[in-house]
Amino acid sequence: MTAKDDYILKVSNLNVRFQNQIILDNISFNVKKGTTMAILGPNGAGKSVLFRTLLNLVPYNGNVEWSEKVKVGYVPQNVAVTDMPISVKEFLSIGNRINIENALNLVRLRDKSVLNKRLGVLSGGQLRRLLIAWALIDEPNILLLDEPTTGIDMDSEEPIYLMLNDVKKTQKMTILLITHDIHIVQEYTDYLLALNKCVTFFGKSEEIGKIETQKMIYGEPVCVEALKREG
Amino acid sequence: MGISAGYLGSILVLEKMALVGDALSHVALPGLAIGILFNFDPYIGAFAFLFASAVIIWHVQRVTRISFEALVGTAFTLALAIGILIFPDLELLEEALFGNIALITPIDAVAAAVISVATILLTRAIYKKLVLAMISEDLAVSKGINVAKTNLLYLFLISLVVAIGIKITGTLLVGFLVIVPAIAAKNLSSDMSRYSLLSAVFGAIGAFSGIFLANFFSLPPGPMVVFSGIAIFAATIVVNWRMKITT
Numbered sequence: 001m002t003a004k005d006d007y008i009l010k011v012s013n014l015n016v017r018f019q020n021q022i023i024l025d026n027i028s029f030n031v032k033k034g035t036t037m038a039i040l041g042p043n044g045a046g047k048s049v050l051f052r053t054l055l056n057l058v059p060y061n062g063n064v065e066w067s068e069k070v071k072v073g074y075v076p077q078n079v080a081v082t083d084m085p086i087s088v089k090e091f092l093s094i095g096n097r098i099n100i101e102n103a104l105n106l107v108r109l110r111d112k113s114v115l116n117k118r119l120g121v122l123s124g125g126q127l128r129r130l131l132i133a134w135a136l137i138d139e140p141n142i143l144l145l146d147e148p149t150t151g152i153d154m155d156s157e158e159p160i161y162l163m164l165n166d167v168k169k170t171q172k173m174t175i176l177l178i179t180h181d182i183h184i185v186q187e188y189t190d191y192l193l194a195l196n197k198c199v200t201f202f203g204k205s206e207e208i209g210k211i212e213t214q215k216m217i218y219g220e221p222v223c224v225e226a227l228k229r230e231g
Numbered sequence: 232m233g234i235s236a237g238y239l240g241s242i243l244v245l246e247k248m249a250l251v252g253d254a255l256s257h258v259a260l261p262g263l264a265i266g267i268l269f270n271f272d273p274y275i276g277a278f279a280f281l282f283a284s285a286v287i288i289w290h291v292q293r294v295t296r297i298s299f300e301a302l303v304g305t306a307f308t309l310a311l312a313i314g315i316l317i318f319p320d321l322e323l324l325e326e327a328l329f330g331n332i333a334l335i336t337p338i339d340a341v342a343a344a345v346i347s348v349a350t351i352l353l354t355r356a357i358y359k360k361l362v363l364a365m366i367s368e369d370l371a372v373s374k375g376i377n378v379a380k381t382n383l384l385y386l387f388l389i390s391l392v393v394a395i396g397i398k399i400t401g402t403l404l405v406g407f408l409v410i411v412p413a414i415a416a417k418n419l420s421s422d423m424s425r426y427s428l429l430s431a432v433f434g435a436i437g438a439f440s441g442i443f444l445a446n447f448f449s450l451p452p453g454p455m456v457v458f459s460g461i462a463i464f465a466a467t468i469v470v471n472w473r474m475k476i477t478t
Contacts, residue, residue, distance in 0.1 A: 052369060057369055057372050074369070079366050094359045121421075
């Protein structure tokens with residue numbers, strides 16, 4: 001299905017179960033074009049599964065409605081590159097893709113010598129930038145980033161989010177990113193979807209500063225739908 | 232044959248399935264025995280057993296998440312037990328275990344060459360897809376790659392190559408042909424094209440020099456192929472240690 005109007009993605013009543021275990025329970029949210037949405041929640045909350053569902057990698061019930069002609073770029077949290085004899089250039093060109101230089105410029109990996117390096121010898125920050133470049137080569141409208149700063153030190157985190165902010169502005173990109181960091185939510189995102197199998201909060205990111213919002217996210221999980229019904 | 236074993240083995244080594252390749256070759260034993268017992272080409276039986284075992288192991292692993300090593304170890308010992316029980320006579324069993332290059336006819340050689348070229352070409356067509364799936368299966372699937380089908384095709388091709396190799400080196404040593412050229416190539420490679428090329432080249436050099444030495448000294452070819460391969464592997468360790476190619 002395709003979403004019309006200002007929204008690039010509309011999700012309603014999304015349910016995912018693995019072997020009768022509830023992984024995602026009745027998830028509903030919308031994503032506006034050109035915005036950044038953070039997805040926050042404890043380990044096992046279903047954040048990565050949500051991305052895999054949006055990418056149609058796992059079976060689900062409910063509606064996932066993308067806007068017409070949407071191109072999705074995906075950056076997974078974990079990749080196995082340590083032992084791989086594959087160079088940066090070879091990795092980026094998988095799928096006969098040619099727009100490599102532009103993508104590397106966008107993620108600020110401008111040093112040409114990086115092209116001949118083996119993936120396994122890149123620093124954590126370089127690898128994360130490279131994965132983002134890989135997703136950008138196909139010129140997507142929306143990027144799904146699963147913890148884009150996993151495994152890198154705090155000093156290297158900020159430049160990556162600044163870079164993503166620039167990419168969002170210059171490429172008119174929509175970004176969904178999974179994070180555990182409240183600071184990142186406040187500084188770099190417009191909307192927040194908090195998950196704990198169900199939606200525990202969905203609204204503007206700035207509201208994460210409020211005590212009641214933090215109670216909703218970090219307190220005893222109460223699904224938003226349940227709150228509405230009670231209200 | 233050496234070229235195709237080296238080339239296809241390069242994927243097996245990256246998949247961390249090197250031991251799987253070795254153990255898998257022994258699974259061919261009951262297939263060989265059935266071929267001899269029922270009077271058809273035993274290497275067709277070997278291939279059928281190899282492919283069926285590879286598919287079953289691969290599928291069970293995906294469903295149960297039990298490690299490949301454990302599953303192949305089980306299948307390998309089971310196959311060995313069945314093979315020993317049903318092999319019609321001990322001389323034939325010895326031939327199956329250690330190979331006998333003298334029994335290879337010109338038709339066998341041509342068939343092996345044709346199958347080797349075909350497996351190389353087909354593997355080349357899916358090589359990058361296999362590598363991307365190893366880096367991240369989700370990334371590969373999100374790019375529209377059918378990882379299950381690609382892996383299945385690869386298992387089919389590696390089963391073919393191992394079945395051919397058995398005729399030369401026997402089931403005990405054929406695993407070597409798919410593992411050692413690739414790990415030697417890995418010592419000297421920081422990119423994929425060099426790695427796959429060197430795997431094929433080392434496979435060819437190992438097989439050719441081993442058979443040449445075996446003829447020269449009137450020794451069995453299987454062990455000589457192993458010694459040549461080990462010499463290449465040792466040399467690459469030294470070269471990498473001195474030149475730091477992979478760091």
